[in-house]
Amino acid sequence: MPDYKHDLPTNYYFGGGDEATSATPMAVVVLLVAVGLMFVLPRKYAFVPFLIAVMLVPLHVVLILGGLHFNATRMLIIAGWLRVICRREYFPSQLGILDKLVFASALCNAIMYSVLWGDIGAVVNRLGILLTTLGGYFLVRALVRNQEDIIRVIMALAVAAALIAPSMLYEHSHAYNPFWLLGAPEITNVRDGQIRAQGPFGHAITAGVVGAVLLPLFVGLIFEGRRVRLLAVGGVTASMAMIFASHSSTPVLTLAAAILGLAMWTARRNMRAVRWGVVLGLLVVQVGMTSPVWFIMDRASGVMGGSGWHRAMLVDNFVRHFWEWWLYGTRANPDWGWSMWDVDNAYVGAGLSGGLLSFILFIAILVYGFKIIGKGRRIAENRRREARLIWLLGVALFANAVAFFGIVYFDQAIVAWYALLAMIATVPAFAAQESSATVKLTTALTPIELHASPAHPVLRWHDHELGNL
Numbered sequence: 001m002p003d004y005k006h007d008l009p010t011n012y013y014f015g016g017g018d019e020a021t022s023a024t025p026m027a028v029v030v031l032l033v034a035v036g037l038m039f040v041l042p043r044k045y046a047f048v049p050f051l052i053a054v055m056l057v058p059l060h061v062v063l064i065l066g067g068l069h070f071n072a073t074r075m076l077i078i079a080g081w082l083r084v085i086c087r088r089e090y091f092p093s094q095l096g097i098l099d100k101l102v103f104a105s106a107l108c109n110a111i112m113y114s115v116l117w118g119d120i121g122a123v124v125n126r127l128g129i130l131l132t133t134l135g136g137y138f139l140v141r142a143l144v145r146n147q148e149d150i151i152r153v154i155m156a157l158a159v160a161a162a163l164i165a166p167s168m169l170y171e172h173s174h175a176y177n178p179f180w181l182l183g184a185p186e187i188t189n190v191r192d193g194q195i196r197a198q199g200p201f202g203h204a205i206t207a208g209v210v211g212a213v214l215l216p217l218f219v220g221l222i223f224e225g226r227r228v229r230l231l232a233v234g235g236v237t238a239s240m241a242m243i244f245a246s247h248s249s250t251p252v253l254t255l256a257a258a259i260l261g262l263a264m265w266t267a268r269r270n271m272r273a274v275r276w277g278v279v280l281g282l283l284v285v286q287v288g289m290t291s292p293v294w295f296i297m298d299r300a301s302g303v304m305g306g307s308g309w310h311r312a313m314l315v316d317n318f319v320r321h322f323w324e325w326w327l328y329g330t331r332a333n334p335d336w337g338w339s340m341w342d343v344d345n346a347y348v349g350a351g352l353s354g355g356l357l358s359f360i361l362f363i364a365i366l367v368y369g370f371k372i373i374g375k376g377r378r379i380a381e382n383r384r385r386e387a388r389l390i391w392l393l394g395v396a397l398f399a400n401a402v403a404f405f406g407i408v409y410f411d412q413a414i415v416a417w418y419a420l421l422a423m424i425a426t427v428p429a430f431a432a433q434e435s436s437a438t439v440k441l442t443t444a445l446t447p448i449e450l451h452a453s454p455a456h457p458v459l460r461w462h463d464h465e466l467g468n469l
Contacts, residue, residue, distance in 0.1 A: 013331075014117065014125035020064060027061045027182045031072060035079045043089050047143045048156040050080050054415045055160035055210075058184040058200045069128065072183075073415060077135040084142050098368050098425045099141065102418070105361035106133045109354035112328040116353070136415045140422035147386065147430040150393075150423045151224060154217045157416070158235030161214060164199045165238035168207065168245035171197035197245035202411035205344075208251025209403045210413050211242030213420075216258050216395035223388060249308070250406035257402035261395030268377060268391060292316060297405065310339055311406060318348045328355040346404035369397050369424050376431035390431060393424050 023031075034053035038046050057072040064070070070078070084090065095103075110126035144153055167178045171188050172195050179200045180186035189196050189204060196204035218235030221228050243251045267274060286293045294315040297308040317336040324330045329352050334341035343349045351359035373394035380386035400417060409417055 014122045023061045024183050039083050051156040052160045059411050061183040080139045101365050109358045112354035116329045137418040140419045158218050158231050161238035162234045165241035168197040168199040172245035194247050196247045204246040205248045205250050205407050206413045208243045208246025208248050209254050211239040212251045212254035213399040215239040216392045220392040254399050254403040258399040261398045326356040329353050346408045349408045372427050376427040379431045
């Protein structure tokens with residue numbers, strides 16, 4: 001593989017793209033139908049056509065106005081916000097800590113990146129990314145407000161996966177992508193003689209990773225009753241098909257993380273011990289290694305295949321050149337070694353494009369996301385349905401955290417990622433709700449409990465000294 005260190009164009013990092021508006025007739029029909037449904041459906045269903053269309057329509061479908069690129073995802077986000085504004089379906093509550101972290105992380109990266117490059121092209125590029133990230137995140141937050149909305153989001157993603165998977169299997173067999181009808185490249189990428197299907201996504205790795213990170217959510221649908229069980233099985237099957245057809249090691253590693261997370265359900269009450277066990281295990285492994293512990297990625301690629309050596313060297317150089325990037329990022333990473341221009345690690349990417357603060361905020365999103373999951377699961381422990389859903393959201397978050405060691409999201413995967421964060425941010429709103437409300441009233445004499453059950457609206461007062469009233 002050639003090293004493009006000295007051959008990359010000046011606008012590689014923030015320019016390029018299509019020079020003219022591009023869209024196939026079928027893509028236009030899908031977008032128009034999706035936008036129409038987004039405006040006419042009730043709030044609790046409005047995000048369904050949005051998510052399905054975002055997943056199906058490739059980023060190669062683009063509208064250029066005044067030199068600004070509005071790809072299919074951005075057009076759908078703008079349409080969604082027009083609906084929210086017209087119907088005044090604004091954000092239902094105050095911003096939580098996770099909301100603020102997402103906002104701060106995106107804004108910090110945009111500012112630091114613009115300072116790093118000192119070019120108007122970089123500013124325009126980051127404004128477009130802000131539209132995709134913050135626009136997509138807060139759109140889902142405005143429309144998804146409770147547990148049932150989260151279930152509908154997962155169902156919509158299952159429908160999208162079920163539509164994508166057969167096409168990727170066909171592409172994997174014939175090296176021909178049926179999603180060219182919607183604007184994707186017609187000829188499939190082949191590496192080392194292996195066909196790597198990508199479907200509507202920008203790359204085979206992101207296609208497979210999206211399938212892997214969504215799998216635990218589809219597993220959760222199985223427990224939501226008979227009416228969605230067929231869709232749940234279809235979603236799980238589609239996820240496995242997407243992973244297989246992508247023929248990439250990162251989706252396989254992400255799948256392993258998802259399966260591990262699902263298996264840890266029985267140990268959910270002992271996660272502190274599990275976390276410390278992982279830390280101790282890494283320390284023990286480091287003692288037995290002559291190279292840093294992140295070179296485990298290189299050894300793993302010897303089993304699963306892939307470019308583990310490159311990913312390990314990328315992390316190694318990232319650590320060694322800390323003083324080059326800590327302030328606001330660096331443009332010198334292509335000089336660090338062979339193919340170091342190819343940043344396929346989201347953690348490294350956050351630091352290189354935005355400095356130490358951007359890196360910390362990115363980590364903070366993951367940390368606080370897990371904190372919400374842990375606290376929500378403990379509160380809902382006695383309500384198995386709610387506790388299981390919260391846990392599966394955490395498994396999907398863990399799968400993404402593992403996937404970030406091998407990919408930087410740049411296509412529809414961005415929306416899938418921020419939709420997951422938006423669902424996690426909704427957890428506190430329903431985790432504290434109980435099927436029977438208990439209100440403790442303290443009087444000057446004795447505590448009184450008020451019990452109200454949705455199934456039995458008759459109020460029953462009980463005083464611990466007087467008995468039932």
